[in-house]
Structure formats: structure tokens, C-alpha cells
Amino acid sequence: MDPRGLDFDLDTILAGLRTWVECESPTHDAAAVERAMDLAARDLALMGAAIERIPGRMGYAGCVRARLPHRHPGPGIPGPGILVMGHLDTVHPIGTLAALPWRREGGKCWGPGVMDMKGGNYIALEALRGLARAGVETNLPVTVLLTPDEEVGSPSTRDIIEAEAARHRYVLVPEPSRPDGGVVTGRYAIARFRLEAVGRPSHAGARLADGRSAISEMARQILAIEAMTTADATFSVGVLRGGEWVNCVATTCTAQALTMAKRQADLDRAVAAMEALKPLGEGVQFRATKTVVRPVWEPDGATMALWERASKIATGLGFAIPPQSSGGGSDANFTGAMGIPSLDGLGLGGAGPHTLDEHIDEATILPRTRLMAGLLATLD
DSSP states (O other), rough: OOGGGSHHHHHHHHHHHHHHHHOBBTTOOHHHHHHHHHHHHHHHHHHOOOOEEEOOOOOOOEEEEOOOOOSSOSSSSSSSEEEEEEOOOSOOOHHHHHHHEEEEEETEETTIIIIIHHHHHHHHHHHHHHHHTOOOOOSOOEEOOOOOOOOGTTTTHHHHHHHTTEEEEEEEEOOOOOTSSSSSEOEEEEEEEEEEEEEEEOBTTHHHHHHBHHHHHHHHHHHHHHHHHHHEEEEEEEEEEEOOOTTTTTTTEEEEEEEEEHHHHHHHHHHHHHEEEEEESSEEEEEEEEEEOOOOBOOOOOHHHHHHHHHHHHHTOOOOEEEEESSOOOOOOHHTTTTTOOOOOOOOEEEEETTTTTTEEGGHHHHHHHHHHHHHOOOO
């Protein structure tokens, strides 16, 4: 099957993608993410998929699991197939559309989550639609799994992701492509932490010296934590919250920290260093508690064989997809670490993810859609 012959229309794809992008879906707003899941579930149902809604937990929205029609009869999956996996949550809060509205200009499209990763998810569905229009049936059954909490490390869905991936032969993840158009065949390890400082309150105006500020302790710790960054592991701190009144010495202050490493041993050492942190000031308490971990995904022979198949398709379409390991983390960390052949970074090119300049390059849409269609049609 030559994907160059498939019928895809750029304006039609962008019109559908705009609907998804304008349905804002920040991770921590479960109702908003559910509305995005509704849109995706409807689109998949129109394609003939059998839709399952998996209830959310831990305060997050649920998942959509869609089984695409296939010639094999019987319930469930007739043997291992292809899992197309993506997330519909974004980092952008409700109201971001006011500052980052959908906009097409100069061959680019802007909008919250358009690159990371609604654009990639949407072209995966469009690839399946294109195959159906052409009467091309995939060799293997295809399942689409859309999740609600990837941007915070997938705490509520890791078990679903791993259980579903274990039932499949391949995993395709349309996260954004690399800046050079490459795809991802490995991911660095990531650990997240909750930081908590506890001080002693006092009246900040009348009896300042009697207090011990939790905010001051957190400030000292932030500088110390970020100073631990080396070539082997990085450390960063964000989401800082502390104090209630400016005239009260702050009793508590919390923050979140993230460390990333290329090798699991380096991450293990970074985790140990974080968990060994002690108070730096007098009369205060401090602790770092590990919350979510993404394991190192190192490319193996099976993943590289999958990349080689994808690379041949891309070459036939006139572009290259060099393989690379990447930071940032994705749900492919889990599937790749399980040893399931996984290919990540199959989504759209662009720039500015997680910022108010997030956009995609229109020139990447049709080539990447055809690449996804070619993979879906030929994997066996």
C-alpha cells in the first residue's frame, strides 16, 4: 500500500482539529478533559469504532478506549494488534484561548495543545479515516487509547496504559516530532517530588524574630536543589505555594520538583539525593516525597526494527525521520520499558509547546498523516 495515493485534505483536517483545540482541557479540570474525550469519542464512533469509557480516578478524568473495526470476528482483540496512544490533557488553563486563540497564518496554526498533542492525535484518526475511505484494511486490529493525565506523569492511568499495551504487538505514540523531524525511540527517566517546608508562625510586624519562615526555608532549598543539576541529572522546582497573610510569618510552603536523567542509575541516585535532603534553617522542617516516576526507555532491537519500517515509509514519502532518545517524558516511557516495540514522536512539527506561542507547521500535517497511515496499513 502506497500512502502517497491516499486522499487527505489539509483544510478538512484543520477544521476538525480546530474543534479539538478550542475545547480546552487542562489536566486538573476533569470536567473539561471529559468534554475533550466526548469530542474524540464521537469522532471515533463515526468511524465505526467500539467505544469504551474508562472511569477516572484520583480526581482526574477518564479514558477513551476505541477498538476499530477489523475483519477478524469474535470479542475483544483477535491476537496482538496496534495500540495508538495519546493524551488529551494540556498544560494550558481554561481561558488560554483568549491569549492563544486558534489562528492560521504563514503556514502555521496556533492554539493551546495544538502541538502537544491534539494535533498528533487528530492526524492518527485522520490516517485511519483515510485508510477506510480507500478500502484499505490494516493487517492487525487497531486500538486507540486516549488518556487524561500525561502532563502530570500519568498517576491515574499508568496501570491502564501498561495493561492495554501488554495486549498489543506495537505501540504508536503521536507526540510532537523532534525539531529535525525525527521520531523518538527512547525517553529519559523522570521523577517528580512534593516538597514541604514547615516553619513557626509569628506576627510579621510585631514579633518577626519569633517566627521561622517556611517560605524562606523553601527558597534556600530551591537554590540547593537546582544547584544539584549535572550532566547526568537535572533538577528543577516549580508550582510554589506558601503563606496566607503577609503580616504572618509563613508556617507552610509547598512546591513540586522534577528530576530527569538519561540512565536509570543516574535517576536512582538523583532520587536518593532528593530524599536525603535535610532542613537548611534553624527551627524548621523540610522533606521531599517522591510521587510519580517514569522509567528510562532505552531503544532495543524490536523498537529499532519498528523504526526501520517507519523510516522506509517516510523515505518513500520524501522525508527522513532520524531516531533519537529524548527528554520530556511520555507514556511511551512505560510501554518501551516493558519491552513492547514503541515508536514515539510520530505527531506534528512545530514549536512552543507549553507556551503561549504553541503552534504547528502546516507543512508537516499531510506527510505525517501519510506516514501514520502507511505504518497502520503495513505493520504485521
